[in-house]
Structures are given as structure tokens and as C-alpha cells.
Amino acid sequence: MVFVGPPIISHISSNQTVNEGDKVKLNCTADGNPPPTSITWKKFSDNGVVTFPLTVSKQDSGGYRCTADNGIGSPTSRDVFITVQCEWYS
Secondary structure: OOOOEEEEEEEEOOOEEEEOOOEEOOOEEEEEEOOOOEEEEEEOOOOOEEOOOEEOOHHHOEEEEEEEEOOOOOOEEEEEEEEEEOOOOO
16 A cells, blocks of 8 residues: 655755855755645745745845645645844944
């Protein structure tokens, strides 16, 4: 008997602390049967789809959600947070 069910996120990047202007790439992989047909990243603040790598600015600080979907049951999601450090000039 073959298990059929929703995807499982098998790897996701850890939370990141980066400097303004750095490039950030968050990774998310998922397994399932059937295999996931989509893996997407969205930013919490506006629910907009995000593609990586991302050259970050201060407004990119916050939470990002990876969602994997294979059409079986509910999509699976995990969250990662990016903290952007800015240099302050006096």
C-alpha cells in the first residue's frame, strides 16, 4: 500500500539576520505522494509572493511563509523570519 497524503516540508532555511543591501535566498523543499505541485513563499505583511534571491532593505524585515501543496488535503506551511540590520549615520 502506498501512502497518499499532503506534503511534508523536509527542509527550510533558518531565521536570517542580514545587513541592508545583502542578498538573501530562503530555501524550502517538500516531499509527498503525489509530489508537491507548488512551493511558494509569501511575506506576512502583504501576503505578496516573494522570489529569491532578494536584495533586502529595511522594509523586508519580517516573516515569510513557505507553503507546499500537492492537491491532497490542506497545504503545509512553515515560517522563517528575516531581520534586516541598517547602519545609522550621525
